[in-house]
Amino acid sequence: MDERTLREGMRDAVGGEPPLGFDPDQVVDKAGREQRKRRAMVGTGLATLVVLAGVATIPGALGAYDQRSVTPAAPVVETSPSKDEDLPLPGMDPAEPEKESGAEINYPEKKLGPHEKSLAQHAGKAVAEVAPNMDDVHVVHSSIPVRGKPETDKTRRLEITVGFTDEVGPTSTMVSIHAPGTVSESPSRICAPDSGDELTRRQCRVISQEDGSTLVSSLAAPDEGPRGALVRTVRHFRTNGAVVQASAYTFNPQQLDPSKLRRETALTDEQLTELVTDPAFTLTE
Amino acid sequence: MRTQHEESFRVFARDQAAALRRSAYLLCGDWHLAEDLVQTTLTKLYRAWRRVDEKTQEAYARKTLMRTWLDERRKPWRRAESRDGVVPDTGDSESDPAVAGQRARTRNLVLRALAEVPPRQRAVLVLRYWEDLPTAEVAAALRCSEGTVKSQASRGLQNLRGVIAQHDPDYVGVGAEGTA
Structure with a gap:
């Protein structure tokens, strides 16, 4: 048998194929469900390992076993998301978290009021200050996304994208300002092994500040971006319950060009920290 | 996602x-x-x-x-x-019974022969001659060297000939003529 006959034979063999016996859409739906389930299980497994490692380390850390004191056999194991113990932060209103369940209904973005406009302008100046070597610093976009039915006229979240150009090329940073009581996730939950982002996360640190606020710094693969891309995010959980977040990328979020990937994110942890701790970034006046 | x-x-x-x-x-x-x-x-x-x-x-x-x-x-x-490479009964749109018969014969033989070739050789044959992939891509898909792909393809074709000769000696002659 030669190559040509084999090709013809293969063509003939599949010539009378029956109709497809499955629906590709259903396969996609099922794959999605399985992936979510798998992620949840991985998170639970990691949480359990962390607890077991803790249990194994405690006796060693305490030195010789003391017969007079009774050590608990094991700490309470929490393997599923529960009400966070470090909530609420002062000023937070846990009764009114942002309604994540309303995600299906996306209302149009609210128009920027004078305060939000001045915040957007301030963001441009703040970025220029923390990164003085950047060129062409400008506000690319600012918006008030509304998720779920807005119950009040108060702005719950403001997102500002500031573009700039450094020695590598153009990119941007995004600053999000969340009003007090609108973020339901606690600092420790963000870095938890079952937070939902554990598979894409490279680093995650929770740093308590002297004023009682908390910084969370993370490095992870972005939801949207070229292969191998990373996003560095610093969140500032303030004592009044507000959260300010800033992200920098190893790519240009406006272009998503995989050939222009940077080695490091355009802004460092320190620069992002400087941005998020800027007291001017507040939605409450 | x-x-x-x-x-x-x-x-x-x-x-x-x-x-x-x-x-x-x-x-x-x-x-x-x-x-x-x-x-x-x-x-x-x-x-x-x-x-x-x-x-x-x-x-x-x-x-x-x-x-x-x-x-x-x-x-x-x-x-x-x-x-055993059994083919389900399917219709053939070819109006000439002789052509349709020849096609069915080829189909049966190819499927039977492929079924008897070792899996990796079969994979090489399908990727190389059905998908028309270059040797380098076949090697990447099967995680082996290009030399291995070439030798597996050659052995695969040889094995196919052997199986076909066993089941339908006349057919090997047809294929060989086609090559010349």
């Missing part, structure tokens, strides 16, 4: 499901198993979709299908199974 990624994957799955099933059928000789292989392949692809380069999506899917099938072959209950 983000909505836009999921939507692009849905489009890909709808477009490629039939083509993937044809390749799977040539590998396993069973339309039902071919569908199982394609569904497993699509599930694996879904998990990796965000990392797959848009330009190499089809190649990545073929590679995944091939590995899925080779994994399937390694399962103990498959190892014990002997496929």
